[in-house]
Amino acid sequence: MKRQVRQSVDPFDDYELVQKQQLLSQAVQQEWQAIQNTIQLYLTRAIKLSGGKLGDTETVAKEIFHETVEEAFKMASKFDPNRLARPWLLGIAAKKIQRWQRQQSQQNKRITPIAELPLARKLKQQNSEILSEEEILGILHKSSNSSDPEMLEYLLSLVNDSYREVLKLAFVDGLEGESLAAALGTTKGTAYTKKHRAIAQLRQAYVQCNKSSEEGR
């Protein structure tokens, strides 16, 4: 005989849920400006890169922010209070933007052919099959830590001057965060962005060079 499962409402569960909701509420009260502005940034990047026109992104960003807060409270029971609330909320927002993008493309009744996708995305698809992020980071760290200056010089020669400077400061001089930003005369955020765009360019160039030398054989 099947045992009947008794569905009881545990007051402790209620208390826990209220606590989680209060934590989320505090996070929203504290961070709403930063969250809303980040949503606007994500939206701008998503629209630009999908080749869409930047219309009233502010209104859409506000709508997505409101939907994010609504969704966050609906699924508050899944929120782990030991985790950070802001990235959790932004993660919900990113998924909302993705859904909004899909709706937009459905409305436009147009599927973007692969050939029309941004070049960077095509390269990413090609590169990911050949060289992973760990591999290029591994090559960079290995050549800068070991006594292989030739390899490091070769790698640095593959990128343009401004990216070479960033890679040199990061991997030869070992600068990171604020010290890297100070050496470049930028903010920390710009320094991180430059460094990782430099790594991305190096990854592409490295793959291309290896491909050409294999074809030349």
Place this chain on the structure above:
Amino acid sequence: MEKQSQQQPYSREKAIHLYVQALDQGDMEVLAQILDIACDDPELEQIITEINLAYQEQEQLTPIATDAEIIRNLLRQHLHSAFEVIQAEEKPLIFEDIDAEKPVTVGDVVKRLQEINCVPAADKHIISQLINSPVPLPVKLSIKAVRQLAVELSIDASERFLNLFRDTAITLSIGLSHNRAQLAAAREQKKSIQINNRNR
């Protein structure tokens, strides 16, 4: 240079790399994945915030102007329990450094802007100038009043900074008055419980 964990080589560096790439490519799926990792890594979250600010400057995005009251209404709408009377020791973290009895000062607002990393690069010099300022905020926080305040304080601030200052000042002021009401209600509740207990 900070060494990465041996178990997960370059894990944070890889996350930052993927985040920058995802932003460059408008890839929301990857962004969501990295944000999920950042939920457990405060340092990564801080770096992500820095990167977002850099992109916002690069894209020349003007911060969205929203009345703080709209946010409060939104929260009220979705969460009644969060606005129930709370005990004095459970003050929301946002106001923990501000004395509920004193008015909000210019220094409080600048401190908050610095904490949430919202000061535009060109206005960073204002932080040291005003972080200890005891000057109380104007009663009416219109953009005109904030501009006037900037003139009186002899600061050379961008329009973006003034807008951010205004939004933050409104949030703090509303939050503080709400906090005062909560404290008063909590005291009132405590008092009535004590009276009831005595009468029993």
